Amino acid sequence: MPPQGTKFYLVLVAVLLAGCNGSIGGTGERAINDGVAKSLCVVDTPIRRLTRFEYNRTVRDLLGDTSNPADVLPPEEEVAGFNNQAAALTSSDLLIEQYMKVAEDVSARAVGNMSALIPDCDPDLDGNDACAASFIEDFGKRAFRRPLSQPELDRFKSVFDWAIADADLGRFEDGIEVLLQVMLQSPSFLYRPELGDQTPIEGDVVPFTSWEMATKLSYMLWNTMPDDALFAAAEADELRTKEQIAAHAARMIEDEKARDLVRNFHTQWLQLTHLDSVTKDTGIYPAYQSSLRELWKEEVQTFVEQVVLEGDGSLETLLTADYSFMNEELASFYGDDVLDSVAGTEFRQVQLDPARRAGFLTSAGLMATHANINQSSPVFRGKFVREQLMCNTLPLPPNDLVIEPPQLDPTKTTKEQFEEIGANPACAGCHTLMNPIGFIFEHYDGIGQWREQQNGKNIDATGEVVQTDDIDGDYDGAVELAAALAGSTQVRECVSSQWFRFAYNRTVTPEDSCSVEQLNDVFRASGFSIKALLVALTQTNAFLYRRAVEPGPNANGGGQ
Numbered sequence: 001m002p003p004q005g006t007k008f009y010l011v012l013v014a015v016l017l018a019g020c021n022g023s024i025g026g027t028g029e030r031a032i033n034d035g036v037a038k039s040l041c042v043v044d045t046p047i048r049r050l051t052r053f054e055y056n057r058t059v060r061d062l063l064g065d066t067s068n069p070a071d072v073l074p075p076e077e078e079v080a081g082f083n084n085q086a087a088a089l090t091s092s093d094l095l096i097e098q099y100m101k102v103a104e105d106v107s108a109r110a111v112g113n114m115s116a117l118i119p120d121c122d123p124d125l126d127g128n129d130a131c132a133a134s135f136i137e138d139f140g141k142r143a144f145r146r147p148l149s150q151p152e153l154d155r156f157k158s159v160f161d162w163a164i165a166d167a168d169l170g171r172f173e174d175g176i177e178v179l180l181q182v183m184l185q186s187p188s189f190l191y192r193p194e195l196g197d198q199t200p201i202e203g204d205v206v207p208f209t210s211w212e213m214a215t216k217l218s219y220m221l222w223n224t225m226p227d228d229a230l231f232a233a234a235e236a237d238e239l240r241t242k243e244q245i246a247a248h249a250a251r252m253i254e255d256e257k258a259r260d261l262v263r264n265f266h267t268q269w270l271q272l273t274h275l276d277s278v279t280k281d282t283g284i285y286p287a288y289q290s291s292l293r294e295l296w297k298e299e300v301q302t303f304v305e306q307v308v309l310e311g312d313g314s315l316e317t318l319l320t321a322d323y324s325f326m327n328e329e330l331a332s333f334y335g336d337d338v339l340d341s342v343a344g345t346e347f348r349q350v351q352l353d354p355a356r357r358a359g360f361l362t363s364a365g366l367m368a369t370h371a372n373i374n375q376s377s378p379v380f381r382g383k384f385v386r387e388q389l390m391c392n393t394l395p396l397p398p399n400d401l402v403i404e405p406p407q408l409d410p411t412k413t414t415k416e417q418f419e420e421i422g423a424n425p426a427c428a429g430c431h432t433l434m435n436p437i438g439f440i441f442e443h444y445d446g447i448g449q450w451r452e453q454q455n456g457k458n459i460d461a462t463g464e465v466v467q468t469d470d471i472d473g474d475y476d477g478a479v480e481l482a483a484a485l486a487g488s489t490q491v492r493e494c495v496s497s498q499w500f501r502f503a504y505n506r507t508v509t510p511e512d513s514c515s516v517e518q519l520n521d522v523f524r525a526s527g528f529s530i531k532a533l534l535v536a537l538t539q540t541n542a543f544l545y546r547r548a549v550e551p552g553p554n555a556n557g558g559g560q
Helices: 007-016 034-039 052-063 093-117 128-144 150-165 172-184 210-221 228-235 241-253 256-271 272-277 292-310 315-318 328-337 364-369 380-387 414-424 425-439 478-486 488-504 512-526 531-538
Strands: 204-207 323-326 349-350 461-467 473-477 546-549
Touching: 052 093, 093 172, 093 210, 128 150, 128 172, 204 292, 210 228, 210 241, 210 256, 228 241, 241 531, 256 272, 256 292, 272 292, 272 364, 292 315, 292 323, 292 328, 292 364, 292 531, 315 478, 315 488, 323 328, 323 512, 328 364, 364 473, 380 425, 380 478, 380 488, 414 425, 425 461, 461 478, 473 478, 488 531, 512 531
Parallel strands: none
Antiparallel strands: 204 546, 323 349, 461 473
């Protein structure tokens, strides 16, 4: 086995990852014609590092490793509601060291099955050099999502030669293991450099190469590396036209891998990632168990997956459906809200009481996430609707304000207590936007169970929505609000923007106006189909083009 953590590896990794905090490509953007770029809705394209989720899916498809090795890496920072935003995916010395350890572990497992790793070459028959060269070329193309240049092939071969010449190593498997470690720590694997073609279409605006487009499509729609069909299309240079790209996008959305995309997006957009740290006071909520957190998450993930990929795919259904997916334990937790009998551990579709539940908005997981440890939270729930469904930017609270939920008062309902907070002049400006929306969810307690009374008083789930584009008014209960949200142009355009942020790994800029308008037009014309929106995301100029960069020493083919 190769020596782990040696000086050689530390130096090699430092060299390979040098510059990973910046852009691969060297000298930066050439602002030849700002007017042209803006008129085409083309902006600077940031370099993207693989997230932990993408790393795990990539090594799964590259090496068959399903151990989720990147889970040991530090969690990504959330920006604009998502953890895949390029601007926040910076590097550090600690992260580089952790990547080295992960690469070592993945490589050690991979060489345990050499016949799967190198199926078409036998070093005993064909020779070490021939099999190493074949591996470098074939595996390198898949790992880097592009063909390797001759200088790269030569450098990797020299790494292999060094490994098998070492007195402590010497075996063919050792050389392959070292190659794997080096490749899995390369910027060309960890990052997605998208430099574009050399020939501008206008001004300094260039299209992406077919190899780059294959990677863009795969990580946007699958959160993983390209499949054989995408690689073949890239090899044939058949990812150039909108029609070619749209055809692959439509194919990919029907693939099983699209389930990862739909689950990942909705888990982050609906902030269900926070469920992992949710805890509740069992003295107040005796029905709560920590095992419910995974069930709550699985319910929403299965629901959105089924609606988007197997159902009608509409935003309206996501917000208003009177059905969900549960197993026996979760259905028992919901009680009378579930109108079907459920047995077993498998999740299946169940009919819900349409007077109590509507789409993901009233799911127990979402309600529990946006609540306090011992009470519901009109503030959190109103804030969620404002920011995630309406794309409002709420004002920050005063710096000297101590934010604490009110102490439980057994003589009052949660609504009564929070009405008192909203009446405070120091708080009213912000809470007027959130609390009245949150009151509409008061039938759901801090763990999302339905309640008719609290502290001996009937629940009042009426609330007012103000300062919106098109749904101002009074509402009684979340089912009524969900129907209004489903018909809101503001909400529909917000959902389109949320998908833009997630799919393009960056926030929306003023220069994206024509791309956003194009997405909204397609979304509207499709009856607000999420599938149609996903294909439309591959057809904007913001996705198809970038502004040219001067090629530098680390451009494709020029570095590892």
